Amino acid sequence: MDVLGLISNFIRVVEHGSIAAAARGKGMSPAAVSQSLSRLETHLGVRLISRTTRSMTLTESGKRYFEKVRHIPHDIDLASQAAALETKPQGPLCIATTAAFGRYVIAPLMPAFKASFPDIDVELISTDRNVDHRLEGIDVSIRIEAQLNDQLIARKIASLPFIFCAAPAYLARAGIPQTPEELSRHACLVFRYPTDGRFLPWTFKINGQPVNAKLNPQFISDDIDIIAKIAENGGGIARLASFIAQPLIDSGRLMPLFCDSDAESLPMNIYACVNERSALNSKVRAFIEFLETGM
Structure with missing residues (x-):
């Protein structure tokens, strides 16, 4: 269970004021965010948010928990950035992408990416099937909105008409x-x-x-x-x-x-996805930033 991901979704729900708004901000469906919240509550054994079809409010347990965890995503981002600064982008990088996006957008950019980062060795998996980051050794996947799920950490990188x-x-x-x-x-x-x-x-x-x-x-x-x-x-x-x-x-x-x-x-919204925050290492960040600039 990706507890950090569940916590991140909980924080977004509280900060955005609703499950629907949090879902839009994360590029997820409201149902997926609601399920994520339920899993966190089951994991903790307490109700964090009282919700009806018309409103939601933090319980007392939810208020205490939010105050303790609200800083965690920011602290993790700072730690990841600090680690990435000390590590030169290098080594194998496995990228999964939809077939058309890989063929028309990513493939033409690969020679320039390799020239910029000669120590990164790229494997590009171009497929429209569902891929499993852990089982297939994928570092980062490029997905459209319909392919997102709450097991992934998604970052919107482009909107294409x-x-x-x-x-x-x-x-x-x-x-x-x-x-x-x-x-x-x-x-x-x-x-x-x-x-x-x-x-x-x-x-x-x-x-x-x-x-x-x-x-x-x-x-x-x-x-x-x-x-x-x-x-x-x-x-x-x-x-x-x-x-x-x-x-x-x-x-x-x-x-x-x-x-x-x-x-x-x-438009078609494009997302870069990893399975956990620790996967945002220097070579993955280098690729995502290069792709954002290249598009």
Whole structure:
């Protein structure tokens, strides 16, 4: 059990004032944060927070515990930074990443990373399956929000736009949708998460609220490159990360949609994840900081 991780989640809940706000700050689901809090209470054998559907308050035990642990994450960060300053980044570094992000974003940056840190030897695992840091010897994983869990310490490193797009030939044949509501009348190319079979929702922000568009799936795949290739050849409308879509748009093979619409596509949030704070050693920090700068 990662007790430090459970404590960190408890502190965030108290500081943010709600489980939902703490979840947003950690890049986790509210359910995962609530489960983390329950595990900590079970571990301690006391109720820390009294919570209902409308409110939450610290118990007396919770108040005493919070005062004793609130400084722990800061102290650990200071200790990690002190250790990292004395250690030159070196040795093997195993990085796990989603297949598309590894192919289009991380791989092109690797030669420059190696030139900057010649004593780090990189192994890059590019896969869309769930990976286990401990069992597979992974130092750091790069994940999207849907892949996060409360066993990991996640740091948001980037927000990249999604682009709705289609081939000129498809748009000439089927017309250009002007609003997200019109997507239900178009051929939609939908990505399915390989890990749990869910569809990647097509989410817009409309009047400040997230809205999932109603889709008409004509093709479904768990490989985003296949989705892009079908779109490129006139198969329908795709929702692609900018690092995949933009080169195809620049070459004229795809056209972006909803550019002048009030409906804004929600971005893809990217996180660097480790399984515990002590894993944030000098070589992992060097990679995360390099990736943030490179993107």
